[in-house]
Amino acid sequence: MGFKPLLSYRGTTIARAFLLNAILIGVTTAFTIEVRRTVNESRYTKDFPDIPHKVLATAFASTLIGLTAYILLRILFGTGGGMLAPIKPYPSFL
Numbered sequence: 545m546g547f548k549p550l551l552s553y554r555g556t557t558i559a560r561a562f563l564l565n566a567i568l569i570g571v572t573t574a575f576t577i578e579v580r581r582t583v584n585e586s587r588y589t590k591d592f593p594d595i596p597h598k599v600l601a602t603a604f605a606s607t608l609i610g611l612t613a614y615i616l617l618r619i620l621f622g623t624g625g626g627m628l629a630p631i632k633p634y635p636s637f638l
Contacts, residue, residue: 549622571613576606
């Protein structure tokens with residue numbers, strides 16, 4: 545039995561691919577901004593210098609958030625096989 549996403553909404557057209565990508569970028573950006581704000585305001589990390597400690601912490605958190613968002617959208621919508629995936633997979637690569 546192959547993989548089946550929870551919702552049947554794949555990026556088979558340019559508009560759908562843009563929408564799915566916008567969701568991914570929006571989720572990643574929103575959570576990254578919140579992580580950076582938390583790092584700036586936390587009493588444990590407030591005194592860190594901006595470079596490189598806060599930048600590295602934010603970049604690491606952003607990477608984890610991005611990977612989590614991609615995995616979540618893979619499970620929900622089946623993205624990840626190419627944003628412009630054909631309805632029926634190609635029989636061969638070329």
